Amino acid sequence: MTDIALPAAVTEAAPAKAPAASLTTKTRRHRALAYLQAAPMALVFLVFFVVPLALTLIVSFWEYNEYEIIPAFTVQNYVDVFEGCLNTSDACTTVRTYLSTLKFCALTWACTLVIGFTVAYFVAFHVRSRTLQMALFLVCTIPFWTSNVIRMISWIPLLGRNGLVNDTLMGMGLIKSPIEGLLYSDFSVVLAFVHLNTVFMIVPIFNSMARIDRSLIEAAYDSGATGWQTLWNVVVPLAKPGIAIGSIFVVTLVMGDFVTVGVMGGQQIASVGKVIQVQMSALQLPAAAANAVVLLGAVMLMIVAMTRLIDLRKEL
Amino acid sequence: MSDRPRSPAFYALAAFFALFVAFLYGPTLTILVLSFQGPQGGLTFPMNGVSTHWFGKLWAGLGIVDIWGALWRSLRLGLVVMLLTVVIAFFAGLAFRKRFRGERALFTIAVASLIVPSIVVSLGIGLEFRLLDEAVKWAAAETGWGWLQEHGTLMGLYTSALGAHLTWTLPFGLLIMFAVFNRFDPAYEEAARDLGATGSQTLRHVVVPILGPSLVGVALFGFTLSFDELARTSQAIGGRNTLPLELQGLTTTVTTPEIYALGTLTTGMSLAVIGLALGTSLCLQRRKAKAGLRLG
Numbered sequence: 110m111t112d113i114a115l116p117a118a119v120t121e122a123a124p125a126k127a128p129a130a131s132l133t134t135k136t137r138r139h140r141a142l143a144y145l146q147a148a149p150m151a152l153v154f155l156v157f158f159v160v161p162l163a164l165t166l167i168v169s170f171w172e173y174n175e176y177e178i179i180p181a182f183t184v185q186n187y188v189d190v191f192e193g194c195l196n197t198s199d200a201c202t203t204v205r206t207y208l209s210t211l212k213f214c215a216l217t218w219a220c221t222l223v224i225g226f227t228v229a230y231f232v233a234f235h236v237r238s239r240t241l242q243m244a245l246f247l248v249c250t251i252p253f254w255t256s257n258v259i260r261m262i263s264w265i266p267l268l269g270r271n272g273l274v275n276d277t278l279m280g281m282g283l284i285k286s287p288i289e290g291l292l293y294s295d296f297s298v299v300l301a302f303v304h305l306n307t308v309f310m311i312v313p314i315f316n317s318m319a320r321i322d323r324s325l326i327e328a329a330y331d332s333g334a335t336g337w338q339t340l341w342n343v344v345v346p347l348a349k350p351g352i353a354i355g356s357i358f359v360v361t362l363v364m365g366d367f368v369t370v371g372v373m374g375g376q377q378i379a380s381v382g383k384v385i386q387v388q389m390s391a392l393q394l395p396a397a398a399a400n401a402v403v404l405l406g407a408v409m410l411m412i413v414a415m416t417r418l419i420d421l422r423k424e425l
Numbered sequence: 426m427s428d429r430p431r432s433p434a435f436y437a438l439a440a441f442f443a444l445f446v447a448f449l450y451g452p453t454l455t456i457l458v459l460s461f462q463g464p465q466g467g468l469t470f471p472m473n474g475v476s477t478h479w480f481g482k483l484w485a486g487l488g489i490v491d492i493w494g495a496l497w498r499s500l501r502l503g504l505v506v507m508l509l510t511v512v513i514a515f516f517a518g519l520a521f522r523k524r525f526r527g528e529r530a531l532f533t534i535a536v537a538s539l540i541v542p543s544i545v546v547s548l549g550i551g552l553e554f555r556l557l558d559e560a561v562k563w564a565a566a567e568t569g570w571g572w573l574q575e576h577g578t579l580m581g582l583y584t585s586a587l588g589a590h591l592t593w594t595l596p597f598g599l600l601i602m603f604a605v606f607n608r609f610d611p612a613y614e615e616a617a618r619d620l621g622a623t624g625s626q627t628l629r630h631v632v633v634p635i636l637g638p639s640l641v642g643v644a645l646f647g648f649t650l651s652f653d654e655l656a657r658t659s660q661a662i663g664g665r666n667t668l669p670l671e672l673q674g675l676t677t678t679v680t681t682p683e684i685y686a687l688g689t690l691t692t693g694m695s696l697a698v699i700g701l702a703l704g705t706s707l708c709l710q711r712r713k714a715k716a717g718l719r720l721g
Contacts, residue, residue: 139523140523140525143520143525147521147527147528149516149517150595151527151531153513153588153595154538157546157589157592158541158549158592160549160553161548161550161552164552164556168556227438227442228441228442231438232442235435235439245442251696252449252453254649254650254695255453255649255653255692255695255696256653256669256691256692257653257669258655258669258672258676259453259456259692260453262456262676262688263455263456264452266452266455266469273455276470304449361540361541365542368655368659371673376677386660389548389551394555398548401544404542404544405541405542
């Protein structure tokens with residue numbers, strides 16, 4: 110995973126195709142084979158991604174009652190999503206939920222970016238042996254392959270009322286009574302987000318840094334740049350693609366989350382994903398679909414804004 | 426750079442890295458320790474003796490929750506997802522090396538599948554299968570065919586849940602295949618072809634052995650991501666839950682170290698799989714290097 114890039118076929122704009130008549134049988138068979146090889150993946154994405162998204166969009170305009178969904182056009186579901194939002198004096202539920210989720214998003218993004226960048230920078234530029242680099246990189250990624258729920262639960266003995274943190278602080282005499290809001294609070298939610306998602310920053314940023322020509326660093330050093338100057342004027346600009354990819358991952362993961370907010374928030378904190386999940390289990394499918402479409406729109410806007418800052422396709 | 430002495434920045438960064446690793450692994454180690462809590466012990470420190478009491482209780486079952494059934498389902502699904510991810514991603518990777526119409530669209534969709542929020546994908550698949558069920562019900566009523574009448578739901582482990590997992594594992598698989606094929610020297614294939622090998626022979630005896638270690642990596646992603654998948658499965662599974670879904674439910678109901686025992690168990694299984702994969706990959710690489718020496 111250290112060197113993800115598109116094969117030349119994708120990155121180069123396809124030149125004008127040769128006229129079909131001049132194709133030899135062999136190239137034609139070659140082409141047919143490519144379709145055959147790509148077909149299973151295309152089929153899976155068609156059936157389990159494209160069609161479901163299209164259906165979500167369609168159903169979001171359907172009516173429903175307590176028993177069933179009715180294929181009749183309505184915009185009521187969207188009206189319901191934004192109910193009361195024109196009232197400017199106090200924010201409606203949807204806006205408040207989005208603001209809360211955006212707050213988690215911003216905090217998580219800032220923390221994962223700083224931590225992820227620092228860790229990647231250390232491994233890529235300060236660890237000299239290639240083997241040790243790969244080993245440390247693996248150390249950072251192994252938890253990603255284990256269960257997220259378990260990793261969330263594992264904060265309970267540390268952050269709980271009688272947890273390790275409170276016990277230690279009380280033992281040191283720093284506090285008299287346990288701090289209440291460590292677990293099942295905004296703090297624990299952000300902590301868990303950072304804990305779970307920093308890997309999504311580390312991997313792409315490390316990948317970008319690994320490709321930086323080391324002689325550039327030498328040149329900066331020889332020209333008299335200080336460490337900070339080199340970092341800010343050479344490394345950061347060249348690591349931008351990785352930062353962008355990592356940011357997109359972190360933002361979309363936090364925006365759509367309902368598990369982390371649920372478990373770490375003690376099922377008390379609202380999130381956009383949770384609204385959808387609750388409506389889904391109440392079988393209010395069109396309402397859930399409308400919320401999903403709004404969420405998807407919001408996430409896409411954020412991604413577009415982020416890719417504006419950097420031409421991703423050119424950088425890949 | 427490598428001949429310069431270590432700067433003070435190095436030590437600061439190394440300390441930061443060590444702290445990060447402690448942050449990453451510390452909590453998991455805590456529940457590992459606490460899962461060996463004595464019978465009188467609770468969810469937090471101090472340890473009240475050391476025992477395997479909670480593992481025993483876990484073995485006997487967690488009340489009404491069929492935890493072993495869920496574990497078994499997750500394992501089976503993980504293996505199927507792993508196999509399909511390796512095969513589908515491998516062939517798609519081959520296809521992307523040639524040119525085909527729609528390659529841009531397929532790539533875009535694969536990346537989109539990775540970054541569209543899981544709850545949206547899950548909801549979509551859930552909706553799709555509900556509508557399919559409706560359609561089948563309608564067809565049963567219209568035609569009166571017997572074999573359609575007893576239809577329950579199409580949603581299930583190997584239909585909707587499998588699909589939901591593939592939307593998550595395949596993009597990873599494809600990206601890895603891109604990286605792998607970028608470094609693959611086509612001269613090997615040409616040599617095989619010049620020696621008279623057919624396409625499938627080249628694939629079987631040249632490409633697959635060379636890419637072996639990387640394919641193991643794809644398999645690792647396929648299995649572990651599926652085994653721990655929760656968000657995409659949530660709305661796209663029928664009545665019987667996978668292990669992560671049961672675990673999520675247990676976080677609010679279980680108040681004994683049993684849940685830590687379960688955590689230790691599943692983390693241990695994940696680590697075993699990771700170790701197995703890395704070991705196999707290394708082993709294949711070494712064998713490859715040896716074979717290269719012998720032939721070269």
